[in-house]
Amino acid sequence: MSATTATLEREVPRARTRPAPAPIPTSRIVGVELRKMFDTRSGFWLMMSVGIIAVLATAATLVFAPRDELSYGSFAGAIGVPMTIILPMIAVLAVTSEWSQRAGLTTFTLVPHRGRVIAAKVAATLLVGVVSIAIAFAVGAVGNVAGSAIAGVSTTWDISLGNAATIFLGDALGMLMGFTLGVLIRNSPGAIVGYFVYALVLPVALEPLAAYQHWFRDHRGWLDFNFASAALYDGGLSGTEWAQIAVSGFVWLVLPLAIGLRLVLRSEVK
Amino acid sequence: MITVDSLSVTYGRFTAVDDVSFTARPGRVTGFLGPNGAGKSTTMRVMVGLTRPTHGSASISGRPYAELPNPGLEVGVLLDASAQHAGRTGREILTLAQRTMGLPSARVDQMLQRVSLTGSEADRRVRNYSLGMRQRLGIATALIGDPEVLILDEPANGLDPAGIRWMRDLLREYADQGGTVLLSSHLLHEIEVIADDLVVIGNGRIVAQGTKADLLAAAGTVVRAANPLVLVTELERTGVTVSLSPDGTVRTDADPAHVGQVALSAGIALTELRSADSAGLEEMFLELTAESQREGAAA
Structure with missing residues (x-):
């Protein structure tokens, strides 16, 4: 019939035999995910804000802190508090923008293994975390040297290497918490609000409970992950404190993360 | 080549895609037609692994999409042009794809x-x-990965006439070089101009599929004459189904050759005689998808 003729008239399509492409290496996916964290104006300034806030907090400490209390700890503390908010935001947005901005349609088509993409995002987020915290420590150190010189006091280095490590761990757990809320909620405003509720509202809300309920006060470390992990910033944790972080972290971080990952792997990307 | 095999997708009690099977072949443009909400996009999302099928499967060149080592080099996908991070530049979005695929x-x-x-x-x-x-x-x-299969959901949307022509030429050339093109559209004219094969879907089910030539041949003939009533009578006498529109257009299932022969023997002067091709696809589309049309039985 006419259909057959139409096919015959046209040049017979040349068979395309090509070698099977090599699989996408994980390092490449991490590189792309890292790039995505910087390539929008909001992403770029969120990253810049790490450095900017470190400098501002250092300057504020120089100006406002009592001269005899100037120490590395006071600088690190001033920089550290805003850092515990910004770093989780970076983690939240790394995940949620795929859904909120619907970029995931392309991302998960180019790499049809969502687990690999999510793992790459965790790696990229933690990489940003390491660099951010290193910058924060460095800016704080410069502030400490400058501050003690200006004040004419001797420079105090009162943060041990061990404490620096637990501070980093605390920030990393905060980022993972942001990440967890990201995979669980998969919506930028929702997950950011979720993080603020977790980090700022919940501790205040639990305060009266701890004040009036002895049972809760005595066991708070086992139940309240935010409370338990706060000990990481002070360093010198006891075995019990580590155990409390592990137990409460399992409930607050590991379980929700597992549920969130399952949702991400199974849900429909639209 | 794209193969879809008894694919079904259900959401609770709602069936979005119902036992759909078809093949898009290399060297041909396959048009995927259906009214809004017929299940075109869902089917395409299943093909590229964004939606899980409830039943059945889809494969690209014989493998499930998720097993392609670097899918961008084998399948070009455009499901929704607006699904991009609004804050990235166009160049950046292309760069992300280029880097993911490992291209220069x-x-x-x-x-x-x-x-x-x-x-x-x-x-x-x-x-x-x-x-x-x-x-x-x-x-x-x-296209950046120079793939051999293209899956495009409504690619002509929002293009100006020159853009539509450009897209058409691009896809034609692509198929002529041996590529497999599957494109969905509700722009009937576009599909009719470009597609070699058609898959028509309505309410999640395939209502027709085959080569365009075959499907449209079934659409019949449009004919006009100075005295249409005589023509209708003569045609009916030969046992074919005939309908007469108020504007005097006669439509029939018979092919143009038959109508011409009847008119000649009856001595009827025709003012127009053509295969129902141009109107045919629209007619066919409305007729086949009548049950699933929001406007009711539009045909």
Whole structure:
């Protein structure tokens, strides 16, 4: 019939035999995910804000802190508090923008293994975390040297290497918490609000409970992950404190993360 | 080649795709037609692994999509041109695809040129793009890996007439070089001009599929005569189904040769005689999907 003729008239399509492409290496996916964290104006300034806030907090400490209390700890503390908010935001947005901005349609088509993409995002987020915290420590150190010189006091280095490590761990757990809320909620405003509720509202809300309920006060470390992990910033944790972080972290971080990952792997990307 | 095998997708009690099977072959443009909400996009999302099928499967060149080692080099996908981070520039979005696939960075500029996006347009953020520009960017992303299969959901949406012509030529050339093209559309004219094969879907079910020539041959003939009533009588006498529109147009299932022969023997002067092709696809579409049309039995 006419259909057959139409096919015959046209040049017979040349068979395309090509070698099977090599699989996408994980390092490449991490590189792309890292790039995505910087390539929008909001992403770029969120990253810049790490450095900017470190400098501002250092300057504020120089100006406002009592001269005899100037120490590395006071600088690190001033920089550290805003850092515990910004770093989780970076983690939240790394995940949620795929859904909120619907970029995931392309991302998960180019790499049809969502687990690999999510793992790459965790790696990229933690990489940003390491660099951010290193910058924060460095800016704080410069502030400490400058501050003690200006004040004419001797420079105090009162943060041990061990404490620096637990501070980093605390920030990393905060980022993972942001990440967890990201995979669980998969919506930028929702997950950011979720993080603020977790980090700022919940501790205040639990305060009266701890004040009036002895049972809760005595066991708070086992139940309240935010409370338990706060000990990481002070360093010198006891075995019990580590155990409390592990137990409460399992409930607050590991379980929700597992549920969130399952949702991400199974849900429909639209 | 794309193979879809008894694919079903259900959401609770709602069946979005119902036992759909078809094949899009190399060297041909396969048009995927259906009214809004018929299940076209869902079927396409299943093909590329974004939606899980409830039953059945889809494969690209014989393998499930998820098993392709670097899918961008084998399948070009454009499902929704607007599904991009609005804050990225067009160039950046292409660069992300180029890097993911591991292609040389020069490909980005080549593709921008191929889809006629200028340098300054490429450096604008996608939030400021028109739909047509987004479609061009999406086509560039789909083509950058030089894949042998293209899956495009409504790629002509938002393009101006010159853009539509450009898209048509591009896809034709692509198929002529041995590529497999599957494109969905509700723009009937577009599909009719470009597609070799048609798959018509309504309410999640395939209502017709085959080569365009075969499907449209079934659409019959449109004929006009100075005295249509005589023509209708003569045609009915030969046992074919005939209908007469108020404007005097006679439509029949019979092919044009038969109608011409009848008119000649009856001595009827025809003012127009043609195969129902141009109106045919629309007729066929409305008729086949009548049950699933929002407007009710439009045909």
